[in-house]
Amino acid sequence: MAQTPVTEDQVIEALRPVEDPELHRSIVDLGMLKAVQIRDNGVVGVLVALTVPGCPLKGEITKRVSEAATELDGVESIDLEFTVMTDEERENVRKLVHGGGGAASAGSNQAHGHAEGREIPFAKNGSKTRPLLISSGKGGVGKSSVTTNLAVALAAQGYSVGVVDADIYGYSIPRMLGTDREPVVIDEMLVPPEMWGVRCISMGYFVPPGQAVIWRGPMLHKALEQFLTDVFWDEPDFLLIDMPPGTGDIALSLAQYLPRGEVFVVTTPQPAAQKVAAMSAAMAEKVNLPVRGVIENMSWFTGDDGKRYEIFGSGGGQELADEIGVPLLGKLPLVEALREGGDDGKPITAVDPESETAQAFHEIARQIAVDMKPKKVYSDALKVI
Numbered sequence: 001m002a003q004t005p006v007t008e009d010q011v012i013e014a015l016r017p018v019e020d021p022e023l024h025r026s027i028v029d030l031g032m033l034k035a036v037q038i039r040d041n042g043v044v045g046v047l048v049a050l051t052v053p054g055c056p057l058k059g060e061i062t063k064r065v066s067e068a069a070t071e072l073d074g075v076e077s078i079d080l081e082f083t084v085m086t087d088e089e090r091e092n093v094r095k096l097v098h099g100g101g102g103a104a105s106a107g108s109n110q111a112h113g114h115a116e117g118r119e120i121p122f123a124k125n126g127s128k129t130r131p132l133l134i135s136s137g138k139g140g141v142g143k144s145s146v147t148t149n150l151a152v153a154l155a156a157q158g159y160s161v162g163v164v165d166a167d168i169y170g171y172s173i174p175r176m177l178g179t180d181r182e183p184v185v186i187d188e189m190l191v192p193p194e195m196w197g198v199r200c201i202s203m204g205y206f207v208p209p210g211q212a213v214i215w216r217g218p219m220l221h222k223a224l225e226q227f228l229t230d231v232f233w234d235e236p237d238f239l240l241i242d243m244p245p246g247t248g249d250i251a252l253s254l255a256q257y258l259p260r261g262e263v264f265v266v267t268t269p270q271p272a273a274q275k276v277a278a279m280s281a282a283m284a285e286k287v288n289l290p291v292r293g294v295i296e297n298m299s300w301f302t303g304d305d306g307k308r309y310e311i312f313g314s315g316g317g318q319e320l321a322d323e324i325g326v327p328l329l330g331k332l333p334l335v336e337a338l339r340e341g342g343d344d345g346k347p348i349t350a351v352d353p354e355s356e357t358a359q360a361f362h363e364i365a366r367q368i369a370v371d372m373k374p375k376k377v378y379s380d381a382l383k384v385i
């Protein structure tokens, strides 16, 4: 007996759960599914509009659409064609996922130092995102490595995670995460590239390779503000900020942009590093941000003989934690695989999750996500009158 042919509506419903890999929304709801045509012999013609020409994830979209359509009884194969959205369609997508108000529209966030543009969503009461500011007193202690691996650990534990590489003079997160693809721009909304479940935006994407950032202060501040407003973060559970080293101007304005931020200080075990790191804790206090914990990096090296060597001394992390009155969340060993993974875009926490180092990152992530979860949930809707 001949099978009843599928209908266009059935194909559309079968494709509804297919998400755009970057926007994490249904391609049907986004208006990307332009046409479905039932042809002979179980062939279905499908026309999909990409948000931008040369969309880097066209291959992934093809795979998802094909799999979902051919799961339907009566569909043998699909004939998939692509087109590109018009400016108006892109504007609709941006409004749908990122809300109204374009990048240049008037905003209401004067309290945070800027009178135009969108509000910083993470500054609002009721935002579900916890901004984690990863800071250190000086460069080279492994702040970016810690930010990257902590983000990967949180994502692996099921949280949605974004990273802002605010270390604008020494941006390294895209290389460490392996997100070397540029952000896609949809109607002035930046869609951050994603790797290992972590979305990332960095000044590195806006500087030609081999060149230094020579922007003046106000432009840097503007850029950072845009990283918080014009990027489609989609309300992640955690937004990690790789802070620039030290207690400079940029660190100060970031602290103002993120009044709900929680500061975590990375240090090495030697007392000198600990004194410098204490300054960054003092800065956090000055701008009224709580320091929530200390993370000690490069704590020991395990030799071929199986013995632990404390190359950079010991005790610095604990002393700093005691001095500020916060917990020492963990100690991370000095391991070649961590450096190599950082150089190749393969964070140790993602590629070797059972290793001692990855486990240490997981334990730090767990303490932050579970033990330090805010108890009281503020609701905008509830007011005492």
Ligand SMILES: Nc1ncnc2c1ncn2[C@@H]1O[C@H](COP(=O)(O)OP(=O)(O)OP(=O)(O)O)[C@@H](O)[C@H]1O
Residues within 6 Å of the ligand: 136, 138, 139, 140, 141, 142, 143, 144, 145, 146, 167, 170, 172, 245, 297, 298, 332, 333, 334, 335, 336, 338, 339, 340, 342, 343
């Ligand atoms: N635990 C570790 N074991 C081995 N190598 C490490 C470890 N932590 C960091 N590194 C390496 O040390 C170097 C500096 O680390 P990283 O860039 O993370 O530091 P940073 O504090 O962010 O520095 P900067 O502020 O200069 O960007 C990198 O090459 C990194 O791979």
